[in-house]
Amino acid sequence: MSGNYFSGLFKGVKSLLVGMGETWKELWTKKVTAEYPENRKTTLFVSDRWRATLTMPHDENNEHACTSCKVCETNCPNGTIQVIQKVIETEEGKKKKVLDRYLYDLGMCTFCNLCVLTCPSDAIVFSKDFENATFTRDRLKEQLNKEGSKLREKKKEVKPEAEKSAPEAE
Amino acid sequence: METIKKLILEKLPEAVIEDKQPLCVSVEPKQVHLLMETLYNNPEYNFDVLLKVIGMDWGEKLGVIYFLTGSKDLFAKEIVVKTATADRENPLLYSLTDLYETALLNEREIYAMFGIRFINNPDMRKFFLNEDWIGYPLRKDYDGAPALNPMKVESKEIQDVTRRLTEVDGKIQEERIDIFEVDDYIINIGPQHPSTHGVMHFRTALDGEIIKKIDVHSGYIHRGIEKLSENLGYHQILHFTDRLDYLSANINRHCLCMCIEKAAEIEVPERAQYIRTILDELTRIESHLLGWAAQCNDLGATTAFVYGMREREMILHIFEKVCGGRLIMNQNVIGGVMFDIYPEFQKEVKEFIPYMREKLIEYDRFFSHNVIALGRMIGIGVLKQEDAVSYAITGPAGRASGWSCDVRKHKAYSLYDQVEFKEVIRKEGDSYARYLNRLDEIAESLHIIEQLIDNIPEGSFQTKTKPIIRIPEGEYYQSVEAGRGVFSVFIDSRGDKTPYRLKFRSPSMSLVSAMPLICKGEKLADFIGIGGSMDYVIPDIDR
Amino acid sequence: MNYSQPLELSHVTAWLDEVLRGAMPEFWALLIEYVLIGVVLLTLYAVLALILIYAERKITAFFQSRLGPNRVGKWGIVQSVADMVKILIKEIIYVKKVDKVLFYVAPFFMIVASMLTFGAIPFGQGLQVVDFNIGVFYVLAVSSLGIIGVLLAGWSSNNKYSMVGAMRSGAQFVSYELSAGLALMTMVVLSGTMQLSEIVESQRYCWNLFNGHISAVIAFVIYLISGHAETNRGPFDLPEAESELIAGYHTEYSGLQFGFFYLAEYLNMFIIAAIATTVFLGGWMPIQVKGWDTFNQIMWYIPSYLWFFAKAAVLVFISLWVRWSFPRLRIDQLLNLEWKYLLPINLVNIFVMVLLVLSGLTLTGLFPNVFGN
Structure with missing residues (x-):
């Protein structure tokens, strides 16, 4: 009985001291806090595959690759993307649908990557600029195509990718 | 599996057995309990794990799919039991809570989502949804118009009364049961609490520091x-x-x-x-x-x-x-x-x-x-x-x-x-x-x-x-x-x-x-x- | 032996006293002195709390492999000042269904109790506001007033979490007050006096901790544990156990009222360390070795208040170390520890101490030439 009492006491105290030893060791280890935003240019790591916000790359001629086929819009599970088309007349006098506005709501996006994966002309990509906080939700709604931009003329023949270009909409 | 098939047909000759992987048995609601009991007490392999309870809306019929297996050697044998009722107005099935405790919350969930009530379930409240929710969301004919179930700003009193359906001589009786006693010292642990690991709500009756009873509430972040x-x-x-x-x-x-x-x-x-x-x-x-x-x-x-x-x-x-x-x-x-x-x-x-x-x-x-x-x-x-x-x-x-x-x-x-x-x-x-x-x-x-x-x-x-x-x-x-x-x-x-x-x-x-x-x-x-x-x-x- | 003590603050106080008494009648001189002392103590109280809060946050962070506050000022030094400003300008939320009077009075009980204890602590040579001949008794008595604040807060908040927290606190306080008292009594037996200044003086060549060896070490450990428990700090923070009771007895408090509880908690931690320093570790007395005059003189160049704060800081550090190493006790474990372990050991320990003192087996008794005053 008394043996139990004292051995219990000493064992308990020993276990506590071992625990304190571990924290003592940790007291001197390297600290892991990342000092954002000071480390923006130095140690901050953002993976290239990070999906922060959807962007539509434009080249130096203010041209993008979006054919406004709406595959991304139909694939998006929660209506984040809205592709608005307009009809223009080409030089040959044909009527043609082109992209008017490409609307993207960052606040709705779940970053599932389906739009980028299914885009037949690789017109959109996810960028890793993660600092997208705004004060109002409205400002999360963006137009991805720039003002006055137009569709890049393809030099090569567009591969007839039957699989990809068949939009899900019926 | 052949022996099990035989066993089922012996007990319930009218059971419909589909030979697929896993074995699928369809029975009338009244026979579910008997079938489950047979399977549960099957000497060769006890089907004592009710892994899944799936509410179903088959269109004209509402019902439940039970997925059973045994604890001895999990997944060695699997069996699926289906039951359905054609009454969409007041669908009633029989509870399995006396065999499988896990049925309790699952049946409450099915009540909330499909409106199926379970006879003999000791606590037939809706799980995830408030009692006054209009419609049963997982039914195919659910009307999801926001106006029916508008967002409310004021808080609601939590119902501490539950109902139990029992069947006496073929008649369904409904009784009301208080979950807590009048003098219980009830602490709400959650929905906002540092240690519930999320938006969980435990209504906890205390006797000093000692816990007398816990009532689980959930659904605060249900997303459907x-x-x-x-x-x-x-x-x-x-x-x-x-x-x-x-x-x-x-x-x-x-x-x-x-x-x-x-x-x-x-x-x-x-x-x-x-x-x-x-x-x-x-x-x-x-x-x-x-x-x-x-x-x-x-x-x-x-x-x-x-x-x-x-x-x-x-x-x-x-x-x-x-x-x-x-x-x-x-x-x-x-x-x-x-x-x-x-x-x-x-x-x-x-x-x-x-x-x-x-x-x-x-x-x-x-x-x-x-x-x-x-x-x-x-x-x-x-x-x-x-x-x-x-x-x-x-x-x-x-x-x-x-x-x-x-x-x-x-x-x-x-x-x-x-x-x-x-x-x-x-x-x-x-x-x-x-x-x-x-x-x-x-x-x-x-x-x-x-x-x-x-x-x-x-x-x-x-x-x-x-x-x-x-x-x-x-x-x-x-x-x-x-x-x-x-x-x-x-x-x-x-x-x-x-x-x-x-x-x-x-x-x-x-x-x-x-x-x-x-x-x-x-x-x-x-x-x-x-x-x-x-x-x-x-x-x-x-x- | 008189050593030169150039940086001692008692020179300033003595000079001030002299000037005031020379310039005006004694009544006015004393009045001004009282007011001055009050102001100085209050300032010290606030400044100490700020330093302690910063130190705790920083040390905690280091134990947890973090950096801790590092935004406000270099290394976050002014963080606690910023927090203080924030807490001062924060709105006090008036809770509807509380017992109004008790709810507002409760924080004051806490702060007054720790303030009163503060007055009796000898911070340095001659830096003690009141030097009762029953100093130890006074400190014990007054510091236990704080529990009233906790109980009132818990009761008047009309909140079940607060209530549970306060009740836990009551059980905890009553139990551990016993151990703390008995541990100090053990040392009173050794010193033969209750006057804090004399206790310090008697430890000139040999700290009580060493003087009473086995018995004193046991008393020291018990005092630290029970002191820790009395201040409601982890692993004894059951009354405010944040993972169970949100914030325990002060769940409903906000702004400055919460600030009072917060302040009192940190000051209580310091007070426990200060009393332990005074009673066990020689108080403000520099390390002195009999006969080594040059060494002693060098030690005296370091002013006594620095000695005091350094010793107290070590104890505070140990308290933090313990707090951040252990999980929280459960209420029955807590009471077990007190009634099954600390109290019986303590009672035996007092008896051992009496025997030690009576039979002259203390260090001063055994080697009067080395350690005796």
Whole structure:
């Protein structure tokens, strides 16, 4: 009985001291806090595959690759993307649908990557600029195509990718 | 299975048996209980685990699908029991709560979602939804107009009265039962509370510091994922799985992908299998690390929490590099994985393994033998094996009660039949056993990764699939071992591009359903500690 | 032996006293002095709390492999000042269904109790406001007033979490007050006096901790444990156990009222360290070795208040170390520890101490030439 009492006491105290030893060791280890935003240019790591916000790359001629086929819009599970088309007349006098506005709501996006994966002309990509906080939700709604931009003329023949270009909409 | 068929037909000659995998038996509502009893007491193989209870709306009929298996050798034999009633106005079925405790919450969920009430269920309130919710969301004819169930600003009193339906001489009687006594000192633990690990609500009646009774409320963050899925293509449903049990995101998604691949007969390349399995195990380590850290934090050791998070961060870093997501990984797709591994992946994972082993020793010295911690875990919240089986509690918690319930062992998927690992089983069933199980499983996961990491074959990481996947008509089941137990997916397809019904079995719901049992008579402080040792994740419950 | 003590603050106080008494009648001189002392103590109280809060946050962070406050000022030095400003301008939320009077009075009980104790602590040579001949008794008596504040806060908040927290606190305080008292009594037996200044003086060549060796070390450990428990700090923070009771007895408090509880908690931690320093570790007395005059002189160049704060800081550090290493006890474990371990050991310990003193087995008794005054 008394043996139990004292051995219990000493064992308990020993276990506590071992625990304190571990924290003592940790007291001197390297600290892991990342000092954002000071480390923006130095140690901050953002993976290239990070999906922060959807962007539509434009080249130096203010041209993008979006054919406004709406595959991304139909694939998006929660209506984040809205592709608005307009009809223009080409030089040959044909009527043609082109992209008017490409609307993207960052606040709705779940970053599932389906739009980028299914885009037949690789017109959109996810960028890793993660600092997208705004004060109002409205400002999360963006137009991805720039003002006055137009569709890049393809030099090569567009591969007839039957699989990809068949939009899900019926 | 032939003997079982014979046994069923002997007892219930009118039962309709469909010969498929798993065996499917359809019976009238009145006979369900008898059938279940027969199966439960089947001498050869007790069907004592009610793994899934799936509410169904077959159009003209409403009903339930029960997925049964046995605890002796999980998944060795499986049986599916279906029952349905044509009465859509006042559908009544018979409760199985006297055989399987896990039926209680599941039947309450089905009541909320399909409006089916269960005779003999002791607590027939809606789970997830308020009593005054109009309509039954998972029915096919549900009217989801916002005006019917508007957002209310003022708070509602919680109903402490429940109803029980009993059948006396063929007549249904309804009685009202008070959940708490008049003088009970009731504390609301949750929905906003530091230690419920999410938006969970426990109504707790206290006698001084001692817990008399717990009433579980949930649904504060219910998102209706199952309903949403019925209108989305299979590609699109995938992203919901990451948002169920967000700590086992990759494992959940793996499960759904496998289910769809199996149904649509899509081959997954070897390389993708390796990447999936390695990431699954990393996810498990990450999940258990957070579980460990949170449990320590619940016991008041904040420092341990930070240590756990620190090690977890290294895994998240690897995840970020692989798939551009830390928590919501979004890595598995139908037919493989979304991204191939990056060049230094193997090197970094191999560096992590010895580091983590070192840290496990540190955790052990720091907390596992601490006399205060031992006093707060040993013999606390004891879950007996028969209770674990009855509540269908799987995962580290189930294995801490001595129940061998690891899907990876019993129904190996992916590469688990090719790797060697130990299923960690303890007999005690207390908080401490669950605590140690989690740490030991981290070690086992490291061991699994070690065997795979050097053997990742070259080749494609993704099979090209059609943009619209159609699954042939039928019912499909798939189970995996997630961080908290058996996670499984049920798809009922009518051959469309969207599922007719999709059901996730969430391990956390079983964990929570057992809280009233194992916390009874424990102290308030230990209730929190037990909650930490069960390690439930709320979005997993509130699908 | 008189050593030169150039940096001692008591020179300033003596000079001030002289000037005031010379310039005006004694009544006015004393009045001004009282006011001055009050102001100085209050300032010290606030400044100490700020330093302690910063130190705790920083040290905690280092134990947890973090950096801690690092935004406000270099290394976050002014963080606690910023927090203080924040807490001062924060709105006090008036809770509807509380017992109004008791609810507002409760924080004052806490702060007054710790203030009163503060007055009796000898911070340095001659830096003691009141030097009762029953100093130890006074300190014990006054510091236990704080529990009234906790109980009132818990009761008047009309909140079930607060109530549970307060009740836990009551049980905890009553138990551990016993141990703390008995541990100090052990040392009173050794010193033969209750006057704090004399206790310090008697430890000139040999700290009580060493003087009473086995018995004193046991008393020291017990005092630290029970002192820790009395201040409601982890692992004994059951009354405010944040993972169970949100914030325990002060759940409903906000702004400055919460600030009072916060302040009192940190000051109580310091007071426990200060009393332990005074009674066990020689108080403000520099390390002195009999006969080594040069060494002693060098030690005296370091002013006594620095000695005091340095010793107290070590004890505060130990308290933090313990707090951040252990999980929280459960209420029955807590009471077990007190009634099954600390109290019986303590009672035996007093008896041992009496025997030690009576039979002259203390260090001063054994080696009067080395350690005796």
